[in-house]
Amino acid sequence: xxxxxxxxxxxxxxxxxxxxxxxxxxxxxxxxxxxxxxxxxxxxxxxxxxxxxxxxxxxxxxxxxxxxxxxxxxxxxxxxxxxxxxxxxxxxxxxxxxxxxxxxxxxxxxxxxxxxxxxxxxxxxxxxxxxxxxxxxxxxxxxxxxxxxxxxxxxxxxxxxxxxxxxxxxxxxxxxxxxxxxxxxxxxxxxxxxxxxxxxxxxxxxxxxxxxxxxxxxxxxxxxxxxxxxxxxxxxxxxxxxxxxxxxxxxxxxxxxxxxxxxxxxxxxxxxxxxxxxxxxxxxxxxxxxxxxxxxxxxxxxxxxxxxxxxxxxx
Amino acid sequence: xxxxxxxxxxxxxxxxxxxxxxxxxxxxxxxxxxxxxxxxxxxxxxxxxxxxxxxxxxxxxxxxxxxxxxxxxxxxxxxxxxxxxxxxxxxxxxxxxxxxxxxxxxxxxxxxxxxxxxxxxxxxxxxxxxxxxxxxxxxxxxxxxxxxxxxxxxxxxxxxxxxxxxxxxxxxxxxxxxxxxxxxxxxxxxxxxxxxxxxxxxxxxxxxxxxxxxxxxxxxxxxxxxxxxxxxxxxxxxxxxxxxxxxxxxxxxxxxxxxxxxxxxxxxxxxxxxxxxxxxxxxxxxxxxxxxxxxxxxxx
Numbered sequence: 001x002x003x004x005x006x007x008x009x010x011x012x013x014x015x016x017x018x019x020x021x022x023x024x025x026x027x028x029x030x031x032x033x034x035x036x037x038x039x040x041x042x043x044x045x046x047x048x049x050x051x052x053x054x055x056x057x058x059x060x061x062x063x064x065x066x067x068x069x070x071x072x073x074x075x076x077x078x079x080x081x082x083x084x085x086x087x088x089x090x091x092x093x094x095x096x097x098x099x100x101x102x103x104x105x106x107x108x109x110x111x112x113x114x115x116x117x118x119x120x121x122x123x124x125x126x127x128x129x130x131x132x133x134x135x136x137x138x139x140x141x142x143x144x145x146x147x148x149x150x151x152x153x154x155x156x157x158x159x160x161x162x163x164x165x166x167x168x169x170x171x172x173x174x175x176x177x178x179x180x181x182x183x184x185x186x187x188x189x190x191x192x193x194x195x196x197x198x199x200x201x202x203x204x205x206x207x208x209x210x211x212x213x214x215x216x217x218x219x220x221x222x223x224x225x226x227x228x229x230x231x232x233x234x235x236x237x238x239x240x241x242x243x244x245x246x247x248x249x250x251x252x253x254x255x256x257x258x259x260x261x262x263x264x265x266x267x268x269x270x271x272x273x274x275x276x277x278x279x280x281x282x283x284x285x286x287x288x289x290x291x292x293x294x295x296x297x298x299x300x301x302x303x304x305x306x307x308x309x310x311x312x313x314x315x
Numbered sequence: 316x317x318x319x320x321x322x323x324x325x326x327x328x329x330x331x332x333x334x335x336x337x338x339x340x341x342x343x344x345x346x347x348x349x350x351x352x353x354x355x356x357x358x359x360x361x362x363x364x365x366x367x368x369x370x371x372x373x374x375x376x377x378x379x380x381x382x383x384x385x386x387x388x389x390x391x392x393x394x395x396x397x398x399x400x401x402x403x404x405x406x407x408x409x410x411x412x413x414x415x416x417x418x419x420x421x422x423x424x425x426x427x428x429x430x431x432x433x434x435x436x437x438x439x440x441x442x443x444x445x446x447x448x449x450x451x452x453x454x455x456x457x458x459x460x461x462x463x464x465x466x467x468x469x470x471x472x473x474x475x476x477x478x479x480x481x482x483x484x485x486x487x488x489x490x491x492x493x494x495x496x497x498x499x500x501x502x503x504x505x506x507x508x509x510x511x512x513x514x515x516x517x518x519x520x521x522x523x524x525x526x527x528x529x530x531x532x533x534x535x536x537x538x539x540x541x542x543x544x545x546x547x548x549x550x551x552x553x554x555x556x557x558x559x560x561x562x563x564x565x566x567x568x569x570x571x572x573x574x575x576x577x578x579x580x581x582x583x584x585x586x587x588x589x590x591x592x593x594x595x596x597x598x599x600x601x602x603x604x605x606x607x608x609x610x611x612x613x614x615x
Contacts, residue, residue, distance in 0.1 A: 042418050049412060050429045056444045056488065057432070063447065075458040076448065129341040136334030144338065144345045151349030153541075153601050155549045157573040157590040161359075161368070161583070162352035185344050192341060217333035246437030248552040253578070263439045267556050270443050279447060290440040297435035298428070305431065305496055 064088060064284035071279050087278070091285035096275070097257075097268040104285050106258075107265030111245055111292075113176055114261055118183035119240045123233065126188055130195025131221050135207050145192070152189035160253055167254070179254045179261075183244050191236050194307075198232040199225060235307040238300045242293040262289050353594065360587035368583055377588035387589065390567040393479050397568075398547040400483055401490075405543055406536070408487065409494025414524060416495070417502045427499075431492035438489065442556025445485035446472060472558055475565030482557055482566060486550070494539055501535030502528070537604065544600045548593055569593050 059076050064087050066080040074081075093103040100106070132138075133145055163182060164173060172178035202225070210220045251261040260268070266289045270282045297304050363373045381387050412430060416423055433441065448454045451470035459467045471481030505528060513523040529536070551570035558566045569589060577586035 038418075042415055042420060046412075046415050046420070046426055049415075050426060053429050053433060053488065053492070056441075056448060059448055060444055071453065075461060076450075076453055077458060125340045128337045132334040132338045132341075136331055136337075138331040138334055138338075141334075141338065144342050147345040147350055148341060150601070150605070151345065151353075153545045153597055154349065154353055155570065155590065155593045155597060157549070157551075157570055157577075157586075158356050158594045159348060159352035161577055161587070162355045163348065165368075166347075184340075185348055188341065188344050217337065242435055246439075248437065248439050248555070249574075253574075263437050263552075266443070267439050270446075271556070271559055279450075279453070282443065283447060286440050286443045290436045293435040293437070294432065297432055301424075301428070304435070305427070 060283045060287050060290075064091075064280055064287055066280050068278060068280060087280035087284040088288070090278075091269075091281045091288060095269045095281055095285060097260075097265055097272065100257075104262060104265060104269070104288055107260055107262035108288070110176075110255075110259050110265075111262040114179055114183070114251075115241060115244045117176075118180045118187070118244050119237060121180060122184040122187040122191055122240055123236055125184060126191030126236070127195045127226075127229070127233070128221065129188070129192045130197075131199050131225055132217075133192065133196045134199035135220070135225075136217060145196070148189045148192060156186065156249055160249075164253065173254070174256045174259075176255070176259055179250060179259075182250050182254055183247070186250070187240055187243065191240065194236050194239075195229075195232060198229060202228060231303075234300075235303050238296055238304050239307040242296055242304075245292050356587050357591050357594070360584065360591045362584055362587075364583040364587070366581045366583070373584075377584045378592075381585060381588045381592070384585075386564050386567055387569075387572055389564055390569050390572050393566060394547070394550075394568055397479050397483055397486070397550070398544070400480075401486055401547055402540070402543055404483070404487055405491050405494045406539065408491045409539070410498050410529075412491070412495040413498035413502055416499055427496070430495050433489045434492045436489065438552035439556045441485050441489045442482075442553045442558075445481070445488070446557045449481050449484075473562060475562050478558060478562065478566040482554060485557060486553055489553075490543070490546070494543065497535060497539045497542075498532070501532045504535075505531055537607075541601060541604050545597055548596050548600070569596075 055077075062079055063071065063076060065083045065085070066074075067082065067084050067086070070081060091103060092105050092108075094101055095103045133141055163185075167173040167178045167181070170178075172181065206224060206228075207220060210224050215223070245261075246263060247261065248263045248267070251264040255261065255264070266285055269285055359368050359370075360377055361372050361374060362368070362370055363376065416426060420426070449456075449470070449472050451457065451468075451473055456467060456469045459469070471477045471484075509527060509531070510523070513527060518527075549570055550568055551574070554560060554566055554568050554571055560567045560571055569592065573586050573590045573593065576582045576589060580586075
């Protein structure tokens with residue numbers, strides 16, 4: 001910037017005929033050298049790290065497209081000589097867990113039937129909770145909230161058995177409803193925190209104006225808060241969808257083999273001790289299971305990043 | 316809609332009634348599941364419940380037995396090794412990556428997307444991929460051997476002495492992206508003027524990071540530490556997928572011990588005692604943190 005002040009004097013002297021653009025002298029920042037040692041170190045290190053992070057994905061894709069003979073001969077990093085989609089078909093429709101040989105598709109649809117209602121129920125509950133905590137505080141509400149947040153850190157193993165008993169008493173143990181309830185419960189701390197913080201950040205005048213106009217609890221929620229909080233709903237949906245889809249522990253504890261979610265079924269397929277190991281089918285199955293959260297991740301981009309800071313506590 | 320705040324109303328219970336009704340799920344979860352469930356488990360850990368929970372107290376017997384069980388000792392040892400290394404490496408790698416990303420680089424979004432995508436994947440997927448990559452017959456070991464080093468051995472998943480490091484590699488792959496993101500947010504929160512002042516004073520960059528920036532980022536480090544640490548204690552899926560606790564019991568972890576004793580060995584008392592120990596471990600991590608963070612506000 002400071003150079004542009006001194007240059008106009010010498011500028012015209014060098015190439016007088018060449019219009020007003022040169023008269024102003026060189027503009028903008030000094031061009032940086034592309035191959036400075038600093039850049040080489042920075043980009044080199046980042047590039048190496050990027051390769052390390054990408055290798056597993058690459059290996060998964062490559063392995064899933066090879067035939068078994070090629071896997072036995074070649075190394076895992078080499079690209080497939082003959083691309084075959086048979087492992088994918090087999091993983092989806094024929095892979096065996098125990099006596100069932102109908103592939104991962106069953107697990108996939110189970111996971112869909114678990115994830116969709118769980119996400120909806122947990123977000124509905126958590127958003128109302130967050131709203132009540134932000135705008136309609138009552139005596140003791142903060143104490144409940146503190147317990148909830150501390151509860152997010154308690155290892156699930158501590159609470160699993162009491163929940164098994166409660167669900168058994170309610171007749172929900174082993175059903176999808178039971179699992180949906182469990183997901184809603186354990187999603188609550190983070191989701192409530194997310195919504196509470198969002199509603200607190202909204203201008204209080206809005207809420208007050210609505211109160212003066214005579215709107216009540218639910219009216220304000222549905223007609224003012226809900227329309228204004230689309231971004232946080234999206235963030236929390238992303239968070240819950242990936243979180244619930246990726247869950248393993250609750251799936252294993254609270255469902256029966258015919259309602260196992262995809263992660264549990266995947267683990268059973270890959271780690272089953274019987275039969276010949278078909279690594280290509282295993283990798284195709286792994287990719288299929290990872291596909292949903294990956295797609296959510298790549299589509300949502302920055303929103304995902306925004307959500308994980310809060311959601312990380314879920315571990 | 317009926318119960319607005321009406322001062323002087325005789326019954327306090329009906330004040331703000333709609334809000335209370337709406338909070339019932341939260342209150343139930345907090346009190347019945349989180350508080351009640353935890354207390355229930357702790358109480359029953361002092362009983363000799365086997366197949367079904369029974370209230371016949373035996374004092375600390377379950378805990379004595381627990382600490383006499385080699386499998387539990389192995390899993391605690393694993394957790395300690397894995398936990399320390401995981402903390403050190405994920406904080407270091409995460410911070411280094413964040414510092415590199417903060418150099419006003421191009422393609423920042425691309426790099427971020429690459430570093431963070433494993434975090435979107437489940438531990439099951441992570442475990443299975445790394446099980447395949449570390450497979451001695453086909454994976455890294457065989458590739459290096461085929462390049463000429465025929466005696467090269469790297470089979471962490473089949474060697475009980477180093478199996479926990481195999482799990483560590485996978486866990487770091489999955490989790491460091493998150494640490495990087497948190498650290499980067501912390502770095503971005505630091506005033507640009509600090510950097511200018513340091514440059515004017517001629518302080519080399521690494522020194523600025525080490526003695527100025529990192530101390531300033533203490534809150535970020537503490538939060539990250541708590542997040543990583545509470546994740547470490549509950550590590551379960553990754554081990555199940557990658558090694559199933561094997562070879563033998565070499566890569567067992569407390570969470571797996573708890574699960575196996577509760578649902579397979581039908582020795583509930585042991586499971587409860589072990590899970591109470593996990594709770595204790597988490598409490599040791601978060602009570603000091605919560606105390607610092609919330610200034611000694613009431614803990615549940």
